[in-house]
Amino acid sequence: MNAERLLTLYERVAEAPDAVPRLRRFVLDLAVRGKLVAQDASDEPASELLKRIAAEKARLVKAGEMKVRKLQARERSEPLDFTLPTGWGLTELGTVSMKITDGAHKTPTYVEKGVPFVSVKDFSGGKLDLSNTRFIPESEHQVLYQRCDARRGDILLGRIGTLGKAVLVDTDVEFSLFVSVGLIRFDHQNLLPEFFRLLLNSPFVEDEFDRIKIGGGTHTNKLNLGDLHTVALPLPPLAEQRRIVAKVEELMALLDRLETACTAREATRDRLTAASLARLTAPDADAADFPVNARFALATLPALTTRPDQIKPLRQTILNLAVRGKLVEQDPADEPASELLKRIAAAKADAKGRKGARAKGVPAEAETMNADFPTGWASVRLDNVAVSMRYGTSIKCDYDKRLVPVLRIPNVSSGQVVLDDMKHGPLSKADREALSLEADDLLLIRSNGSLDIVGRAAVVPPEAAGMAFAGYLVRLQTLRDAINSRYIWLALNSGAVREQIERPIRSAVGLKNVNLTEVGNLSFWLPPLAEQLRIVAKVDALMALCDRLEAALTTADTTRARLLEALLQEALAPPARTMAAAE
Known part of the structure; x- marks a missing residue:
């Protein structure tokens, strides 16, 4: 992995559009490919986990606590685009899960107070949020709970409409689910639910969801429960699952701080830009202060203008200055506007x-x-x-x-x-x-x-x-x-x-x-007419400058985005790949 190069060039790509969200996806992609933490040869391999999971499922079936579900092994139409690390295995969701179900297929009776009724809208920021749920009667919940008994450690998955967003149940509060939410349960003795939440939100599994999702009918995007069993999953040893989760949490916290800092920086830039432009166009501004304010704006705006969308208020300021007589100098020799109005009044008559x-x-x-x-x-x-x-x-x-x-x-x-x-x-x-x-x-x-x-x-x-x-x-x-x-x-x-x-x-x-x-x-x-002509010429010239600045910023955004893309591709690719496309 060439992560060092990504870090070296980070300042050049940090302001690329959607840089932080893309880096979050990148972290997850590295995690599920075994490139985020080092492998340990002493870890028990994933193959042993799969044997114990199969034995546990057989025990539950024999005890009548689990239904037999015959799953047919699926041949991948395309090989993996990466090599599984030592000790990892390639499995399917139906093989490693103990239960896959969904919520109520009929709209329940909503009440003011009762049992929380969870839908995809209650997935907030990657977490289950029960603060704004609707409620159903206890009697209806008990009927639903017999089939869909959500408990701590389960994974909830958006399967209709908002597809593939997975959250971990981290509460002991009982709740029921709507049909748009799938429930997935794992053997907690052999698998780490926190890892599977990351895995199900990764780009790799997103591609798997795209493979099985269906369209048409009432729902244009839907994941069938039966098809979920066939979703391919790269499976690391249990010890490595724990290391991956810890590393991902560390990096996501870092990216959260980075995003907050970027947002604060952009907000400060926007406020400074607005204040600089407002000082030029304020109706009650002292004319004697205008030269000082104009010099300040000209000195600061180049550093503050970093995004194409920031050109719009600059254009508006140019217009506002133009129609207030502050863009070009007045000439006492010009025929005054009062004479123009007399000629217009005569023409109207x-x-x-x-x-x-x-x-x-x-x-x-x-x-x-x-x-x-x-x-x-x-x-x-x-x-x-x-x-x-x-x-x-x-x-x-x-x-x-x-x-x-x-x-x-x-x-x-x-x-x-x-x-x-x-x-x-x-x-x-x-x-x-x-x-x-x-x-x-x-x-x-x-x-x-x-x-x-x-x-x-x-x-x-x-x-x-x-x-x-x-x-x-x-x-x-x-x-x-x-x-x-x-x-x-x-x-x-x-x-x-x-x-x-x-x-x-x-x-x-x-x-x-x-x-x-x-x-x-x-x-x-x-x-005066002569000044109208001078103003229009000046505005045209300044708008042309704005056009060039906007184009340059757009090009810079595109360049940063391409560089970020190339760096991410290089980090995921074998070492022999080069960065020629990004130079």
Whole structure:
């Protein structure tokens, strides 16, 4: 075993996805292959244990305490992928077990107080947990107990639904079992139940369960009691079973401490990252402190960002900084946003007689945007910057390409217009003209079952010009020489605007909706047009950096995972194998 190499390179693989759970499986795999502890030539071989177990079973049958069960020896279709150590034997579960049964096949009567009724859900953290069981009457328990008399030292095995999870009965409290739980009893004089709990949870026996499990009918995953008898088991001497159990417990405790330390480290990183980003975007932050906070964040974030999922809050911070005027410098020479609003108002007056739904009512200003805004900026509502807003068509669409292409929620839910799955509809000439999209229009989702999707928008690209749009979308058109649609898209994805969208509908059941008036009421800060362009360019550049960082972290995760896999394979393989694949 090349465990030394695994320890040498551990720091490189410790943060691989699921490293600790995989190491736990690795420990069990080593244990049942005889590679975890040294063999002792003076140990009584497993063959002698099997002889005594057979004699004890014959005695119990003769005394009428055990039923005769004829078991046919099974030839393995494939040889073992490892050599059994000296003193070990290969047997089957039916050969070494004294009893294999299961629980109640009918739903019992549940009562408030009575005898615990155990199902697979009571297997918690690899142990039997009676703290949250349901209860059945004593009378029903006594009937079940005649067949399934669980006692200390027995193994309980999930055999329906949650397959193969084995726990040891370590209590003298009487309980009954549901049909989803199998009970396995061993000869405690010749076998160690604690070892068999480890064995039945090992990858080797998992493969055996995969061989015998059945599907179909009521249960899609099931282990038949009769088939359990045929599960192959590598059997060490009794003394070695004890050494293996002690070593596994020692290593599992070490891995528990490692997992706790890793979890604490990641939680600390997440808190530090959140605190660093919050200092940049806090609404009441002193502008004079921003340069110091920004330098601190830039200095600490590279060390704190170690996982791909940590890039999302970084992206959100970039957006939040962008729409608060903290991403690029202001230029006093820029035409102020107030002048842009005048031109938009004039354009709206010219378009007053045109068809199309308009937001009505008195829009309310969002509290989140009440702070002082940068020089040249203006506090606006979406209705202030829109020349036109309207719903799309509710006509039924299909894949007939002879009709008018219609963009739907799936085409815009990713934040950009995707033309892969297009449907078409029989629109009239008037509707086709009214709903015809232009490049740089904004499409916003107004209704969806997912809270995160409602209010998401996409900028219409040139290739989608002339297409129509569906009724669950809102089209926003504005003045091209006053507003950059990409900036409005950034504002709609900022934390302040997302809060305005999500807060009123967060508790809604089923579909979550925003209407045209609510969309028009969304408030944010509008910079001068020249600064809008600078902000969009800066955000694009920073998002490209985020893309590269996310890709690098994903690659690092993949590399660590592959290295861990190669190290584990090497540790289980014969010494002649090399690590060329992992280098």
